[in-house]
Amino acid sequence: MSLTLENITKVVDGSTHLHRIDLTLQKGSFNIFLGPTLAGKTSLLRLLAGLDQPTTGQILKNGQDLSSIPVWKRNVSMVYQQFINYPHLNIFENIAFPLRRTRMDKAKIDEKVRNAARKLRIEEFLNRSPGELSGGQQQRVALARSFVKGADLLLLDEPLVNLDYKLREQLRDEFSNIFSENKDTIVIYSTTDPLEALLLGGDMMVLNEGRQLQSGPTHDVYRSPCSDEVARVFNDPPMNMIDGVVEGGRIILGQEVVVPQIKHLRDLPEGRHRFGLRANALSLFRADPDDVAIEAKVELGEINGSETFVHIRHNNVSWVVQENGVHDHSLGQRISIYFNPDYLFAFDAKGALAAVPKSGPASSSLDG
Protein backbone atom coordinates (compact mmCIF):
# COMPACT_ATOMS: atom_id res chain seq x y z
CA MET A 1 0.00 0.00 0.00
CA SER A 2 1.19 3.49 -0.65
CA LEU A 3 -0.21 6.74 0.60
CA THR A 4 0.21 9.94 -1.37
CA LEU A 5 -0.50 13.47 -0.26
CA GLU A 6 -0.98 15.83 -3.15
CA ASN A 7 -0.75 19.53 -2.57
CA ILE A 8 -2.52 19.36 0.80
CA THR A 9 -3.55 22.68 2.30
CA LYS A 10 -5.55 23.22 5.46
CA VAL A 11 -7.02 26.59 6.31
CA VAL A 12 -9.00 27.05 9.53
CA ASP A 13 -10.81 30.33 10.15
CA GLY A 14 -8.56 32.18 7.75
CA SER A 15 -5.28 30.96 9.21
CA THR A 16 -3.22 28.49 7.25
CA HIS A 17 -2.32 25.42 9.29
CA LEU A 18 -0.81 23.47 6.42
CA HIS A 19 0.58 24.81 3.20
CA ARG A 20 1.00 22.69 0.07
CA ILE A 21 2.22 19.42 1.50
CA ASP A 22 3.35 16.76 -0.98
CA LEU A 23 4.47 13.42 0.34
CA THR A 24 4.48 9.75 -0.58
CA LEU A 25 4.65 7.04 2.06
CA GLN A 26 5.35 3.39 1.31
CA LYS A 27 4.08 0.40 3.27
CA GLY A 28 6.38 -0.84 6.00
CA SER A 29 8.02 2.56 6.29
CA PHE A 30 8.68 4.40 9.52
CA ASN A 31 8.24 8.12 9.14
CA ILE A 32 8.86 10.97 11.50
CA PHE A 33 7.18 14.35 11.35
CA LEU A 34 9.52 16.72 13.15
CA GLY A 35 8.67 20.29 13.96
CA PRO A 36 8.18 22.67 16.84
CA THR A 37 4.71 23.14 18.37
CA LEU A 38 2.21 24.64 15.92
CA ALA A 39 4.27 23.35 13.00
CA GLY A 40 1.18 21.54 11.72
CA LYS A 41 2.14 18.01 12.72
CA THR A 42 -1.12 17.24 14.47
CA SER A 43 -3.17 18.92 11.74
CA LEU A 44 -1.49 16.71 9.19
CA LEU A 45 -1.98 13.54 11.23
CA ARG A 46 -5.67 14.37 11.63
CA LEU A 47 -6.02 14.77 7.88
CA LEU A 48 -4.28 11.45 7.32
CA ALA A 49 -6.57 9.79 9.86
CA GLY A 50 -9.62 11.25 8.16
CA LEU A 51 -10.71 13.15 11.27
CA ASP A 52 -10.44 16.39 9.30
CA GLN A 53 -10.70 17.11 5.62
CA PRO A 54 -8.06 19.09 3.71
CA THR A 55 -9.10 22.49 2.38
CA THR A 56 -7.47 21.70 -0.94
CA GLY A 57 -5.52 18.73 -2.26
CA GLN A 58 -6.03 15.01 -2.09
CA ILE A 59 -4.93 12.06 -0.04
CA LEU A 60 -4.59 8.99 -2.23
CA LYS A 61 -4.33 5.39 -1.10
CA ASN A 62 -2.93 3.28 -3.91
CA GLY A 63 -3.96 6.10 -6.23
CA GLN A 64 -7.55 6.22 -4.97
CA ASP A 65 -8.95 9.35 -3.33
CA LEU A 66 -9.78 8.77 0.34
CA SER A 67 -11.91 11.85 0.98
CA SER A 68 -15.25 10.06 0.70
CA ILE A 69 -14.29 7.23 3.06
CA PRO A 70 -15.29 7.94 6.68
CA VAL A 71 -12.82 7.50 9.52
CA TRP A 72 -14.34 4.29 10.85
CA LYS A 73 -13.85 2.51 7.52
CA ARG A 74 -10.27 3.56 6.96
CA ASN A 75 -8.31 1.07 9.06
CA VAL A 76 -6.21 3.72 10.76
CA SER A 77 -4.92 3.77 14.34
CA MET A 78 -3.91 6.84 16.25
CA VAL A 79 -2.28 7.44 19.61
CA TYR A 80 -2.62 10.88 21.14
CA GLN A 81 -0.20 12.60 23.42
CA GLN A 82 -2.89 12.56 26.13
CA PHE A 83 -3.62 9.07 27.39
CA ILE A 84 -6.92 8.18 25.76
CA ASN A 85 -8.52 4.91 26.81
CA TYR A 86 -12.08 3.74 27.32
CA PRO A 87 -12.70 4.38 31.03
CA HIS A 88 -15.68 1.99 31.23
CA LEU A 89 -13.76 -1.02 29.92
CA ASN A 90 -10.99 -2.99 31.55
CA ILE A 91 -7.57 -3.15 29.93
CA PHE A 92 -8.30 -6.38 28.07
CA GLU A 93 -11.47 -4.94 26.54
CA ASN A 94 -9.69 -1.67 25.82
CA ILE A 95 -7.12 -3.47 23.70
CA ALA A 96 -9.74 -5.77 22.19
CA PHE A 97 -12.06 -2.90 21.29
CA PRO A 98 -10.97 -2.43 17.64
CA LEU A 99 -10.96 -6.20 17.11
CA ARG A 100 -14.50 -6.57 18.47
CA ARG A 101 -15.65 -4.22 15.72
CA THR A 102 -14.51 -6.80 13.16
CA ARG A 103 -15.81 -10.32 12.71
CA MET A 104 -12.80 -11.90 14.34
CA ASP A 105 -13.53 -14.99 16.46
CA LYS A 106 -13.07 -14.84 20.20
CA ALA A 107 -10.06 -17.14 20.52
CA LYS A 108 -8.19 -15.12 17.94
CA ILE A 109 -9.01 -11.84 19.69
CA ASP A 110 -7.87 -13.30 22.99
CA GLU A 111 -4.58 -14.39 21.46
CA LYS A 112 -3.95 -11.05 19.77
CA VAL A 113 -4.76 -9.01 22.86
CA ARG A 114 -2.48 -11.10 25.07
CA ASN A 115 0.25 -10.87 22.49
CA ALA A 116 0.05 -7.10 22.30
CA ALA A 117 -0.14 -6.83 26.09
CA ARG A 118 2.95 -9.00 26.45
CA LYS A 119 4.87 -6.85 23.98
CA LEU A 120 4.01 -3.70 25.89
CA ARG A 121 4.43 -5.38 29.27
CA ILE A 122 0.95 -4.73 30.59
CA GLU A 123 -0.12 -8.39 30.82
CA GLU A 124 -0.64 -8.26 34.55
CA PHE A 125 -3.08 -5.34 34.30
CA LEU A 126 -5.55 -6.89 31.86
CA ASN A 127 -8.33 -7.02 34.45
CA ARG A 128 -7.85 -3.54 35.81
CA SER A 129 -9.52 -0.38 34.64
CA PRO A 130 -7.54 2.43 33.00
CA GLY A 131 -8.07 4.75 35.95
CA GLU A 132 -6.08 2.38 38.15
CA LEU A 133 -2.95 2.59 36.02
CA SER A 134 -0.12 5.10 35.99
CA GLY A 135 0.31 7.46 33.06
CA GLY A 136 3.00 5.31 31.47
CA GLN A 137 0.89 2.19 31.76
CA GLN A 138 -2.14 3.98 30.35
CA GLN A 139 -0.15 5.07 27.33
CA ARG A 140 1.06 1.49 26.88
CA VAL A 141 -2.58 0.42 26.76
CA ALA A 142 -3.32 3.03 24.10
CA LEU A 143 -0.29 1.88 22.14
CA ALA A 144 -1.29 -1.78 22.44
CA ARG A 145 -4.75 -0.94 21.15
CA SER A 146 -3.29 0.89 18.20
CA PHE A 147 -0.96 -1.97 17.26
CA VAL A 148 -3.37 -4.82 17.75
CA LYS A 149 -5.59 -4.29 14.74
CA GLY A 150 -2.76 -4.17 12.23
CA ALA A 151 -3.91 -0.93 10.69
CA ASP A 152 -2.69 0.22 7.29
CA LEU A 153 -1.69 3.48 8.85
CA LEU A 154 -0.48 3.96 12.41
CA LEU A 155 -0.31 7.55 13.61
CA LEU A 156 1.56 8.39 16.80
CA ASP A 157 1.13 12.01 17.81
CA GLU A 158 3.93 12.78 20.28
CA PRO A 159 3.02 9.63 22.19
CA LEU A 160 5.81 9.93 24.73
CA VAL A 161 5.66 13.63 25.46
CA ASN A 162 3.56 13.34 28.62
CA LEU A 163 5.70 10.62 30.14
CA ASP A 164 8.61 11.11 32.43
CA TYR A 165 12.13 10.92 31.09
CA LYS A 166 12.88 7.35 32.19
CA LEU A 167 9.68 5.88 30.80
CA ARG A 168 10.16 7.76 27.59
CA GLU A 169 13.56 6.22 27.03
CA GLN A 170 12.32 2.78 27.89
CA LEU A 171 9.33 2.89 25.56
CA ARG A 172 11.35 4.43 22.77
CA ASP A 173 13.81 1.57 22.94
CA GLU A 174 10.95 -0.89 22.65
CA PHE A 175 9.46 0.89 19.66
CA SER A 176 12.05 -0.27 17.18
CA ASN A 177 11.20 -3.89 18.05
CA ILE A 178 7.49 -3.34 17.84
CA PHE A 179 7.55 -1.42 14.60
CA SER A 180 9.88 -3.82 12.85
CA GLU A 181 7.15 -6.48 13.05
CA ASN A 182 4.57 -4.37 11.27
CA LYS A 183 5.68 -5.03 7.75
CA ASP A 184 2.51 -3.78 6.06
CA THR A 185 1.88 -0.73 8.16
CA ILE A 186 2.89 2.82 7.43
CA VAL A 187 3.97 4.26 10.76
CA ILE A 188 4.05 8.01 11.28
CA TYR A 189 5.52 9.37 14.47
CA SER A 190 5.35 13.06 15.24
CA THR A 191 7.72 14.72 17.65
CA THR A 192 9.16 18.08 18.58
CA ASP A 193 12.35 16.51 19.85
CA PRO A 194 15.28 16.31 17.39
CA LEU A 195 17.06 13.79 19.58
CA GLU A 196 14.04 11.51 19.60
CA ALA A 197 13.86 11.73 15.81
CA LEU A 198 17.52 10.77 15.52
CA LEU A 199 17.14 7.83 17.90
CA LEU A 200 14.13 6.48 16.02
CA GLY A 201 15.70 6.90 12.58
CA GLY A 202 13.62 5.99 9.55
CA ASP A 203 12.46 8.65 7.15
CA MET A 204 11.32 12.08 8.09
CA MET A 205 9.65 15.26 7.09
CA VAL A 206 10.60 18.52 8.78
CA LEU A 207 7.73 20.94 9.23
CA ASN A 208 7.63 24.50 10.44
CA GLU A 209 4.68 26.87 10.52
CA GLY A 210 2.66 24.58 8.30
CA ARG A 211 5.26 24.31 5.59
CA GLN A 212 7.11 21.21 4.54
CA LEU A 213 10.80 22.07 4.77
CA GLN A 214 12.63 18.88 3.94
CA SER A 215 11.94 15.18 3.50
CA GLY A 216 14.29 12.24 3.37
CA PRO A 217 16.06 9.65 5.48
CA THR A 218 16.29 11.04 9.01
CA HIS A 219 20.05 10.80 9.31
CA ASP A 220 20.63 12.41 5.90
CA VAL A 221 18.41 15.31 6.84
CA TYR A 222 20.36 15.73 10.04
CA ARG A 223 23.70 15.64 8.24
CA SER A 224 22.72 18.05 5.51
CA PRO A 225 19.77 20.23 6.43
CA CYS A 226 18.62 21.89 3.22
CA SER A 227 18.13 25.28 4.82
CA ASP A 228 19.01 27.27 7.90
CA GLU A 229 15.41 26.82 9.07
CA VAL A 230 15.73 23.03 9.04
CA ALA A 231 19.07 23.33 10.79
CA ARG A 232 17.43 25.34 13.55
CA VAL A 233 14.42 23.02 13.93
CA PHE A 234 16.46 19.83 13.77
CA ASN A 235 18.91 20.77 16.51
CA ASP A 236 18.34 21.14 20.19
CA PRO A 237 19.62 23.61 21.21
CA PRO A 238 18.97 25.20 17.79
CA MET A 239 21.97 25.52 15.50
CA ASN A 240 23.95 28.70 16.20
CA MET A 241 23.69 31.07 13.26
CA ILE A 242 25.91 33.98 12.32
CA ASP A 243 26.07 36.17 9.24
CA GLY A 244 29.38 36.27 7.44
CA VAL A 245 31.12 37.32 4.28
CA VAL A 246 33.33 35.28 1.98
CA GLU A 247 36.04 37.42 0.42
CA GLY A 248 39.58 36.92 -0.78
CA GLY A 249 39.96 33.34 0.36
CA ARG A 250 38.77 33.89 3.87
CA ILE A 251 35.50 34.06 5.74
CA ILE A 252 34.66 36.83 8.17
CA LEU A 253 32.03 35.77 10.66
CA GLY A 254 30.18 38.65 12.25
CA GLN A 255 32.57 41.56 12.32
CA GLU A 256 35.89 40.11 13.27
CA VAL A 257 36.12 36.33 13.48
CA VAL A 258 38.29 35.23 10.57
CA VAL A 259 38.19 31.68 9.28
CA PRO A 260 40.36 30.41 6.41
CA GLN A 261 38.29 29.32 3.39
CA ILE A 262 39.56 25.78 3.16
CA LYS A 263 38.26 22.22 2.81
CA HIS A 264 34.49 21.98 2.40
CA LEU A 265 34.16 25.76 2.39
CA ARG A 266 36.57 26.22 -0.51
CA ASP A 267 33.90 26.33 -3.20
CA LEU A 268 31.74 28.98 -1.56
CA PRO A 269 31.25 31.93 -3.89
CA GLU A 270 32.23 35.36 -2.63
CA GLY A 271 29.56 37.38 -0.88
CA ARG A 272 27.21 37.27 2.11
CA HIS A 273 26.37 33.96 3.68
CA ARG A 274 24.91 32.61 6.84
CA PHE A 275 27.00 30.18 8.81
CA GLY A 276 25.82 27.59 11.28
CA LEU A 277 27.51 25.70 14.05
CA ARG A 278 25.91 23.03 16.20
CA ALA A 279 26.12 23.72 19.91
CA ASN A 280 28.23 20.60 20.32
CA ALA A 281 30.71 21.92 17.73
CA LEU A 282 31.54 24.78 20.05
CA SER A 283 33.81 24.08 22.96
CA LEU A 284 35.14 25.77 26.06
CA PHE A 285 38.53 24.25 25.34
CA ARG A 286 40.94 24.36 22.44
CA ALA A 287 41.20 20.86 21.04
CA ASP A 288 43.23 21.57 17.94
CA PRO A 289 45.74 24.29 17.01
CA ASP A 290 43.55 25.20 14.04
CA ASP A 291 40.53 25.93 16.22
CA VAL A 292 39.11 29.41 15.96
CA ALA A 293 38.67 31.33 19.19
CA ILE A 294 35.87 33.76 20.03
CA GLU A 295 35.81 36.10 22.98
CA ALA A 296 32.37 36.24 24.50
CA LYS A 297 30.38 37.13 27.56
CA VAL A 298 28.48 34.49 29.52
CA GLU A 299 24.74 35.12 29.63
CA LEU A 300 23.52 31.93 31.23
CA GLY A 301 24.86 28.57 32.26
CA GLU A 302 22.55 25.57 32.30
CA ILE A 303 23.85 22.39 33.82
CA ASN A 304 21.84 19.50 32.46
CA GLY A 305 22.94 16.20 33.92
CA SER A 306 26.39 15.45 32.59
CA GLU A 307 26.35 18.34 30.14
CA THR A 308 26.61 22.09 30.43
CA PHE A 309 24.93 24.54 28.09
CA VAL A 310 26.66 27.91 28.19
CA HIS A 311 24.73 30.74 26.55
CA ILE A 312 27.12 33.40 25.39
CA ARG A 313 26.90 36.71 23.61
CA HIS A 314 29.41 37.90 21.09
CA ASN A 315 28.88 41.14 19.16
CA ASN A 316 25.13 41.00 19.71
CA VAL A 317 24.81 37.40 18.54
CA SER A 318 23.71 34.82 21.09
CA TRP A 319 25.24 31.38 20.86
CA VAL A 320 24.94 28.21 22.85
CA VAL A 321 27.91 26.05 23.67
CA GLN A 322 27.30 22.43 24.59
CA GLU A 323 30.11 20.94 26.63
CA ASN A 324 30.48 17.62 28.39
CA GLY A 325 30.88 17.76 32.12
CA VAL A 326 29.87 20.39 34.62
CA HIS A 327 31.32 23.84 34.14
CA ASP A 328 30.53 26.81 36.31
CA HIS A 329 30.63 30.32 34.97
CA SER A 330 29.46 33.50 36.55
CA LEU A 331 27.12 35.71 34.58
CA GLY A 332 28.87 38.41 32.60
CA GLN A 333 32.19 36.57 32.80
CA ARG A 334 34.33 36.91 29.66
CA ILE A 335 35.46 33.58 28.29
CA SER A 336 36.94 32.19 25.10
CA ILE A 337 35.13 29.56 23.14
CA TYR A 338 36.56 27.51 20.31
CA PHE A 339 35.35 25.80 17.22
CA ASN A 340 36.83 23.81 14.41
CA PRO A 341 36.03 25.41 11.03
CA ASP A 342 35.57 21.90 9.64
CA TYR A 343 32.20 21.84 11.38
CA LEU A 344 30.83 25.04 9.83
CA PHE A 345 27.61 24.83 7.85
CA ALA A 346 27.14 27.49 5.21
CA PHE A 347 23.84 28.75 3.83
CA ASP A 348 23.43 31.22 1.00
CA ALA A 349 21.62 34.53 1.27
CA LYS A 350 18.25 32.79 0.77
CA GLY A 351 18.97 30.27 3.51
CA ALA A 352 19.66 27.30 1.22
CA LEU A 353 22.47 24.95 2.15
CA ALA A 354 25.72 25.94 0.45
CA ALA A 355 28.37 23.87 2.21
CA VAL A 356 28.10 20.97 4.58
CA PRO A 357 30.81 19.63 6.93
CA LYS A 358 32.28 16.25 6.13
CA SER A 359 31.89 15.17 9.71
CA GLY A 360 30.66 16.33 13.04
CA PRO A 361 32.48 16.61 16.35
CA ALA A 362 33.50 13.32 17.90
CA SER A 363 30.90 13.69 20.64
CA SER A 364 28.12 13.42 18.10
CA SER A 365 27.62 9.70 17.68
CA LEU A 366 25.82 10.15 14.38
CA ASP A 367 28.55 11.75 12.41
CA GLY A 368 31.51 10.20 14.18
Next chain:
Amino acid sequence: MLGLYRFLKYSAILGWSAFVIGPFLWALSTSFKTSEGIVSGATYIPWLQYKPSLEGWGVLFRRGGQGIDIIGPYLASLTVTLSASAISLVLGTLAAYGLSRFRYKAGPIKNADITFFFISQRIMPPIVLAIPFFLMLQAIGLLDSKLGLILVYIALLMPIAVWVMVDFFNNIPIELDETAMLDGCSPVKTFFRVILPNCKPGLVVAGLFCIIFGWNDFFFAFILTFTKTQLLPVAVVSLNSSVTPWWSLSASALVSVAPLVILAFIVEKYLSRGGLAGAIK
Protein backbone atom coordinates in the same frame (compact mmCIF):
# COMPACT_ATOMS: atom_id res chain seq x y z
CA MET B 1 -6.78 22.87 68.32
CA LEU B 2 -7.61 19.86 66.21
CA GLY B 3 -9.97 18.64 68.90
CA LEU B 4 -11.85 21.92 68.87
CA TYR B 5 -12.04 21.89 65.08
CA ARG B 6 -13.44 18.38 65.17
CA PHE B 7 -15.92 19.29 67.84
CA LEU B 8 -17.16 22.28 65.83
CA LYS B 9 -17.28 20.26 62.64
CA TYR B 10 -19.35 17.46 64.07
CA SER B 11 -21.56 19.89 65.99
CA ALA B 12 -22.32 21.69 62.77
CA ILE B 13 -23.07 18.44 60.94
CA LEU B 14 -25.23 17.19 63.80
CA GLY B 15 -27.09 20.49 64.05
CA TRP B 16 -27.82 20.58 60.36
CA SER B 17 -28.91 16.95 60.31
CA ALA B 18 -31.30 17.58 63.20
CA PHE B 19 -32.66 20.61 61.38
CA VAL B 20 -33.30 18.56 58.24
CA ILE B 21 -34.42 15.27 59.75
CA GLY B 22 -36.30 16.67 62.76
CA PRO B 23 -39.45 17.75 60.89
CA PHE B 24 -39.62 14.38 59.17
CA LEU B 25 -39.45 12.55 62.44
CA TRP B 26 -42.04 14.85 63.91
CA ALA B 27 -44.34 14.30 60.95
CA LEU B 28 -43.74 10.57 61.20
CA SER B 29 -44.59 10.61 64.87
CA THR B 30 -47.66 12.79 64.32
CA SER B 31 -49.00 10.57 61.57
CA PHE B 32 -49.56 7.77 64.08
CA LYS B 33 -51.38 9.92 66.60
CA THR B 34 -55.06 10.21 67.33
CA SER B 35 -56.85 13.14 68.85
CA GLU B 36 -56.08 11.69 72.29
CA GLY B 37 -52.37 12.03 71.58
CA ILE B 38 -52.73 15.72 70.96
CA VAL B 39 -55.18 17.14 73.45
CA SER B 40 -52.83 16.66 76.38
CA GLY B 41 -50.22 18.95 74.79
CA ALA B 42 -47.23 18.16 72.59
CA THR B 43 -46.13 14.51 72.57
CA TYR B 44 -43.27 13.00 70.64
CA ILE B 45 -42.51 9.42 71.51
CA PRO B 46 -44.99 6.70 70.51
CA TRP B 47 -46.05 4.08 73.07
CA LEU B 48 -44.44 6.11 75.85
CA GLN B 49 -46.37 9.35 75.49
CA TYR B 50 -49.28 8.31 73.28
CA LYS B 51 -50.78 5.19 71.81
CA PRO B 52 -49.93 4.91 68.11
CA SER B 53 -52.77 4.30 65.69
CA LEU B 54 -53.20 3.86 61.96
CA GLU B 55 -56.19 6.15 61.99
CA GLY B 56 -54.32 8.97 60.23
CA TRP B 57 -53.05 6.72 57.45
CA GLY B 58 -56.47 5.23 56.92
CA VAL B 59 -57.85 8.57 55.82
CA LEU B 60 -55.57 8.53 52.80
CA PHE B 61 -57.14 5.38 51.41
CA ARG B 62 -60.79 6.10 52.22
CA ARG B 63 -63.27 7.39 49.76
CA GLY B 64 -65.80 10.07 50.63
CA GLY B 65 -66.35 11.89 53.88
CA GLN B 66 -63.24 13.24 55.45
CA GLY B 67 -60.89 11.02 53.50
CA ILE B 68 -59.34 11.23 50.11
CA ASP B 69 -58.25 8.41 47.86
CA ILE B 70 -54.57 9.01 47.42
CA ILE B 71 -53.80 5.97 45.27
CA GLY B 72 -55.23 7.40 42.04
CA PRO B 73 -53.32 10.71 42.20
CA TYR B 74 -50.26 8.83 43.37
CA LEU B 75 -50.21 6.55 40.35
CA ALA B 76 -51.02 9.50 38.08
CA SER B 77 -48.10 11.44 39.50
CA LEU B 78 -45.77 8.48 39.11
CA THR B 79 -46.87 7.94 35.51
CA VAL B 80 -46.57 11.57 34.52
CA THR B 81 -43.28 12.23 36.30
CA LEU B 82 -41.54 9.06 35.22
CA SER B 83 -42.69 9.23 31.59
CA ALA B 84 -41.85 12.91 31.25
CA SER B 85 -38.48 12.43 32.96
CA ALA B 86 -37.55 9.41 30.86
CA ILE B 87 -38.48 11.11 27.60
CA SER B 88 -36.73 14.33 28.66
CA LEU B 89 -33.61 12.42 29.62
CA VAL B 90 -33.45 10.54 26.30
CA LEU B 91 -34.16 13.56 24.12
CA GLY B 92 -32.11 15.89 26.30
CA THR B 93 -29.08 13.60 26.26
CA LEU B 94 -29.19 13.22 22.50
CA ALA B 95 -29.61 16.98 22.07
CA ALA B 96 -26.78 17.66 24.50
CA TYR B 97 -24.45 15.27 22.69
CA GLY B 98 -25.22 17.01 19.43
CA LEU B 99 -24.65 20.42 20.97
CA SER B 100 -21.40 19.30 22.53
CA ARG B 101 -19.91 17.50 19.54
CA PHE B 102 -21.26 19.00 16.34
CA ARG B 103 -21.32 22.55 15.06
CA TYR B 104 -24.71 23.86 14.04
CA LYS B 105 -25.29 27.05 12.19
CA ALA B 106 -28.55 28.62 11.08
CA GLY B 107 -27.83 32.19 10.11
CA PRO B 108 -26.57 33.94 13.23
CA ILE B 109 -27.72 31.08 15.48
CA LYS B 110 -24.92 28.82 16.69
CA ASN B 111 -24.48 26.09 19.29
CA ALA B 112 -24.21 28.45 22.25
CA ASP B 113 -27.45 30.14 21.23
CA ILE B 114 -29.28 26.85 21.01
CA THR B 115 -28.00 25.82 24.44
CA PHE B 116 -29.11 29.15 25.82
CA PHE B 117 -32.49 28.70 24.20
CA PHE B 118 -32.98 25.49 26.15
CA ILE B 119 -31.87 26.98 29.43
CA SER B 120 -33.88 30.16 28.88
CA GLN B 121 -37.05 28.06 29.18
CA ARG B 122 -36.32 27.96 32.88
CA ILE B 123 -35.63 31.66 33.23
CA MET B 124 -39.25 32.68 32.72
CA PRO B 125 -41.51 32.50 35.74
CA PRO B 126 -43.90 29.56 35.29
CA ILE B 127 -46.92 31.85 35.35
CA VAL B 128 -45.84 33.29 32.00
CA LEU B 129 -46.08 29.84 30.46
CA ALA B 130 -49.34 28.87 32.11
CA ILE B 131 -51.72 30.60 29.73
CA PRO B 132 -49.98 29.52 26.51
CA PHE B 133 -49.83 25.94 27.78
CA PHE B 134 -53.49 26.08 28.74
CA LEU B 135 -54.51 27.34 25.29
CA MET B 136 -52.30 24.86 23.48
CA LEU B 137 -53.59 21.88 25.43
CA GLN B 138 -57.12 23.14 24.94
CA ALA B 139 -56.54 23.36 21.19
CA ILE B 140 -55.42 19.76 20.95
CA GLY B 141 -57.94 18.54 23.47
CA LEU B 142 -55.44 17.38 26.06
CA LEU B 143 -56.51 19.55 28.98
CA ASP B 144 -57.14 17.55 32.13
CA SER B 145 -55.25 14.53 30.79
CA LYS B 146 -52.08 12.73 31.76
CA LEU B 147 -50.75 12.92 28.22
CA GLY B 148 -51.18 16.68 28.19
CA LEU B 149 -49.28 17.00 31.46
CA ILE B 150 -46.52 14.72 30.18
CA LEU B 151 -46.07 16.99 27.16
CA VAL B 152 -45.92 20.08 29.34
CA TYR B 153 -43.47 18.46 31.72
CA ILE B 154 -41.21 17.42 28.87
CA ALA B 155 -41.03 21.07 27.86
CA LEU B 156 -40.10 21.95 31.44
CA LEU B 157 -37.73 19.10 32.20
CA MET B 158 -35.79 18.69 28.98
CA PRO B 159 -33.90 21.98 29.45
CA ILE B 160 -32.60 20.64 32.76
CA ALA B 161 -31.42 17.44 31.12
CA VAL B 162 -29.79 19.34 28.24
CA TRP B 163 -28.11 21.74 30.63
CA VAL B 164 -26.62 19.02 32.84
CA MET B 165 -25.62 16.78 29.97
CA VAL B 166 -24.03 19.43 27.72
CA ASP B 167 -21.72 20.28 30.55
CA PHE B 168 -21.03 16.63 31.16
CA PHE B 169 -20.26 15.86 27.52
CA ASN B 170 -18.03 18.91 27.28
CA ASN B 171 -15.90 17.38 30.01
CA ILE B 172 -15.37 14.19 28.04
CA PRO B 173 -12.44 14.75 25.68
CA ILE B 174 -13.43 14.63 22.03
CA GLU B 175 -10.40 12.41 21.49
CA LEU B 176 -12.39 9.62 23.10
CA ASP B 177 -15.02 9.89 20.36
CA GLU B 178 -12.30 10.10 17.74
CA THR B 179 -10.49 7.05 19.09
CA ALA B 180 -13.74 5.09 18.98
CA MET B 181 -14.27 6.09 15.37
CA LEU B 182 -10.69 5.23 14.47
CA ASP B 183 -11.29 1.87 16.12
CA GLY B 184 -14.17 1.26 13.75
CA CYS B 185 -17.27 2.74 15.38
CA SER B 186 -19.72 4.80 13.36
CA PRO B 187 -20.85 8.00 15.12
CA VAL B 188 -24.01 6.27 16.37
CA LYS B 189 -22.04 3.31 17.73
CA THR B 190 -19.53 5.71 19.24
CA PHE B 191 -22.31 7.36 21.19
CA PHE B 192 -23.92 4.18 22.44
CA ARG B 193 -20.85 2.02 23.01
CA VAL B 194 -18.35 4.53 24.31
CA ILE B 195 -19.83 7.85 25.32
CA LEU B 196 -23.07 6.75 26.96
CA PRO B 197 -21.50 4.10 29.23
CA ASN B 198 -19.14 6.79 30.51
CA CYS B 199 -22.02 9.13 31.29
CA LYS B 200 -23.76 7.23 34.07
CA PRO B 201 -23.07 9.84 36.76
CA GLY B 202 -24.30 12.62 34.48
CA LEU B 203 -27.40 10.67 33.52
CA VAL B 204 -28.16 10.00 37.19
CA VAL B 205 -27.84 13.66 38.10
CA ALA B 206 -29.93 14.82 35.13
CA GLY B 207 -32.54 12.12 35.78
CA LEU B 208 -32.72 12.99 39.44
CA PHE B 209 -33.24 16.67 38.72
CA CYS B 210 -35.99 15.85 36.22
CA ILE B 211 -37.79 13.57 38.65
CA ILE B 212 -37.52 16.02 41.55
CA PHE B 213 -38.80 18.96 39.52
CA GLY B 214 -41.52 16.88 37.91
CA TRP B 215 -42.68 15.23 41.12
CA ASN B 216 -42.78 18.45 43.08
CA ASP B 217 -44.55 20.57 40.49
CA PHE B 218 -47.84 21.85 41.79
CA PHE B 219 -48.44 24.86 39.60
CA PHE B 220 -48.98 23.26 36.19
CA ALA B 221 -50.67 20.23 37.66
CA PHE B 222 -53.12 22.60 39.34
CA ILE B 223 -53.76 24.84 36.33
CA LEU B 224 -54.00 22.20 33.61
CA THR B 225 -56.15 19.58 35.32
CA PHE B 226 -59.67 19.71 36.77
CA THR B 227 -61.55 16.58 37.61
CA LYS B 228 -60.53 13.59 35.52
CA THR B 229 -56.84 13.83 36.25
CA GLN B 230 -55.36 14.74 39.58
CA LEU B 231 -51.70 14.65 40.54
CA LEU B 232 -50.42 14.03 44.03
CA PRO B 233 -49.38 17.60 44.94
CA VAL B 234 -52.83 18.85 44.01
CA ALA B 235 -54.49 16.05 45.95
CA VAL B 236 -52.41 16.72 49.03
CA VAL B 237 -53.14 20.41 48.93
CA SER B 238 -56.83 19.67 48.60
CA LEU B 239 -56.70 18.15 52.05
CA ASN B 240 -58.10 20.93 54.10
CA SER B 241 -56.38 21.46 57.38
CA SER B 242 -59.54 22.64 59.08
CA VAL B 243 -61.33 19.44 58.15
CA THR B 244 -58.54 16.91 57.80
CA PRO B 245 -56.83 16.04 61.06
CA TRP B 246 -53.12 16.75 61.54
CA TRP B 247 -52.20 13.09 61.59
CA SER B 248 -53.60 12.58 58.12
CA LEU B 249 -51.83 15.64 56.78
CA SER B 250 -48.58 14.31 58.20
CA ALA B 251 -49.14 10.92 56.64
CA SER B 252 -49.85 12.48 53.24
CA ALA B 253 -46.74 14.63 53.46
CA LEU B 254 -44.60 11.57 54.21
CA VAL B 255 -46.15 9.61 51.38
CA SER B 256 -45.42 12.48 48.99
CA VAL B 257 -41.73 12.73 49.75
CA ALA B 258 -41.15 9.00 50.12
CA PRO B 259 -40.31 8.27 46.47
CA LEU B 260 -37.71 11.03 46.34
CA VAL B 261 -36.09 9.89 49.57
CA ILE B 262 -35.93 6.31 48.34
CA LEU B 263 -34.54 7.46 45.00
CA ALA B 264 -31.90 9.57 46.72
CA PHE B 265 -30.70 6.54 48.67
CA ILE B 266 -30.55 4.42 45.50
CA VAL B 267 -28.46 6.87 43.47
CA GLU B 268 -26.44 8.15 46.41
CA LYS B 269 -23.29 6.29 45.37
CA TYR B 270 -23.29 8.01 41.99
CA LEU B 271 -23.74 11.42 43.53
CA SER B 272 -21.12 11.12 46.22
CA ARG B 273 -18.56 9.53 43.92
CA GLY B 274 -18.15 12.96 42.38
CA GLY B 275 -15.17 12.03 40.25
CA LEU B 276 -17.01 12.71 37.03
CA ALA B 277 -14.15 14.60 35.46
CA GLY B 278 -11.61 12.22 36.94
CA ALA B 279 -13.14 9.32 35.10
CA ILE B 280 -11.17 10.25 32.03
CA LYS B 281 -7.68 11.54 32.31
